[in-house]
Every structure is written in structure tokens, then in C-alpha cells.
Amino acid sequence: MIDTLKPLLEVRNLKKHFPIRRGLLKRTAGYVRAVDDVSFFIMPGETLGLVGESGCGKTTAGRCLLRLIEPTAGEILFGESQDSRPIDVTKLDMASLKSYRRNIQIIFQDPYSSLDPRMSVADIVSEPLRIHKVASGSELEDRVANLLKSVGLQAAHLRRYPHSFSGGQRQRIGIARALALGPKMIVCDEPVSALDVSVQAQVLNVLEDLQDQFGLTYLFISHDLNVVDHISDRVAVMYVGKMVELARTTELFEHPLHPYTEALISALPQPDPRKKRDRILLTGDVANPADPPSGCYFHPRCRYAQDICNTEAPSWREIIPGHFAACHFAGEINLRPLSKPLIMKG
DSSP: OOOOSSOSEEEEEEEEEEEEEETTTTEEEEEEEEEEEEEEEEOTTOEEEEEOSTTSSHHHHHHHHHTSSOOSEEEEEESOOTTSSOEEGGGOOHHHHHHHTTTEEEEOSOTTTSSOTTSOHHHHHHHHHHHTTOOOHHHHHHHHHHHHHHTTOOGGGTTOOGGGSOHHHHHHHHHHHHHTTOOSEEEEESTTTTSOHHHHHHHHHHHHHHHHHHTOEEEEEOSOHHHHHHHOSEEEEEETTEEEEEEEHHHHHHSOOSHHHHHHHHTSOOSOTTSOOOOOOOOSOOOOTTSOOSSOTTGGGOTTOOHHHHHSOOOOEEEETTEEEOOTTTTTSOOOOOSSOSSOOO
16 A cells, blocks of 8 residues: 655656677767666555566666666655655665665566575575674574565575575565565566466465565566556556556556557457457567667557657656656547456455
């Protein structure tokens, strides 16, 4: 539940451009605009789903929040400092950044590569506690055992190594590691995409239970709208490094305002196999982030595009309260909603 009107995290005009270097002297010949002027906010206790096709910049945006990747430009404002002003993460020195990372952690996508195979479960989960000198000795062991218990594992697993666990169990270890320092917020970078469907449901239930128990805030990155529909309070849609739509989950699925969102929704499978799916097939290729088209990045694939879309980039604006979109004709064109939610929230 959202318990305050003040955001825990606010991102303003975030950019991350990777240089393209060519020639013997490795001179910069251009930039890949992985994240291109993105703005959003997350309230305490909320889950914001971030969706889009592979390569749209979702993971890059998430890693910029922890400064695992250094942003090119923009502001990342988190919580409150001692003088009651939000901390601008982009301006923190290394000592302050270490302190900041106690409040925001990340769960990585691949549970097979994100855990060091040479470390035991006890070493993996206790590493953040040792680095930040939070606990030691028997207290450290007790805290690690409790963390494992909170994600559905047993204290008997402490001396085992990652190779002896299934994918779902490994991801639970990753979740326990992210919880170790008692963060306020966790970036969930496609945490269930590498898992079987039945295991996905179990891990999602663990994340929801932990959110209720510890009052956690999530940025949930995924390409699966089914999963996002189930777990998110609001959903943000990205396309080629830009945010194109953001709204409460039900509002987004029932009243999409951007043609790209409409196309994503139409690709969802229907629960009734006898019902014919009327999918919107996008023509052309995804825009190249190193050489994006003029105007709206989506216009070469948009069936509603007009002349203005070819030449003028749409502004990010609030069309109706709480519902933002970057489209010249948002609210003027009738877009197809999802006829029936695929996963009912209980």
C-alpha cells in the first residue's frame, strides 16, 4: 500500500548514452541512446512495473538507479537527507554511495550467473553484512539463517554451494542477499524470466509476502505483461530508451493511450482457446538507438502516424490524472484495451 504522498524515488530526465568508438585511435563516432530523457517516480510501498521489448533500456535504467552504470545526465532523487531534502544519487561520492546502497538493492535476472559458485550460501548472503560491518560472529549467522527462512529456505542450506540448488532456489538466495541490509527499495531485474512458469508463481508470491512484511518498494523490470499485471501497482512502458506511457495497472490495460502499449496488450494470449486473437502486427524494425528516427521514435511502425509524428518529438505529459503518455494524439484516438484481465489480483 502507498502510505505517503511523497515519492521514495524520483527520476528526472535520466539519460545514459554509450559511446561508439571506431578506428585505431578509438575515437567516438556516435552514441547509443540506451536511456533517453526518462522521468518517473515511485512511492513508498509501491511496485512500479517497467516493461518493453528487449533492448529498450529497462535494465540500463534500473542499474543507473544504483549507479552500477554511471548516468550520462539527469537526476535521481532518493528519500530524504539530514536537511529533509532528497539525495541526488548522481552527485554522491564513493563513501556516500556505499551508504546509499544500504537503502536500495538489486535482484539480478539470471540466478545461475549472479551467484559466485565458489562461495557457500552463508558467504553469499552474509557478504553485504560483512562489507557494511553490520554484524559478525553468532549474530551474523543468526541473521543469515533468518534471511533464508524468510525466503522459504532452511538453515541447513547455509553450507551448501549454488550448484546444488534449482533455479528457483538460487533466485531465493539472491532475494535473501538483497534483503540482508534491510533496504527500503529493491530493483527486481526480470527476476522470474529465467524460471519455469510454476516456479515463477512461487517466487512472485515470496516477493509479495516480503513486501507486506518489510514495507518494501519495488521497481519490477519485465517484458512479461502477465507478470507485471499481477504484481504492479503502476506500469511504465519504454520504447527505444524513452518512456512512452505510465499509469495505474488497471487503467493502462483498460485505457491505453499510446499505440505501442496497444500493440503490446494485443499480443497477450487469450485465456479462452476458442476465442480468436486479433493481434496488432507492427511493421518494420525496432528503431536503432544509435541512429533513431526523427520526431517520434515509434512513428515508422505506428498505424496512426501523421506528418507531425515524422518531424516533432512528442512531449511527456499527463493526459488524465495519473496517466502520462508521450504521443501527439494521446486521448484523441480510440485504442483497443485488454478485454479481460489474465490474472486476477486477490
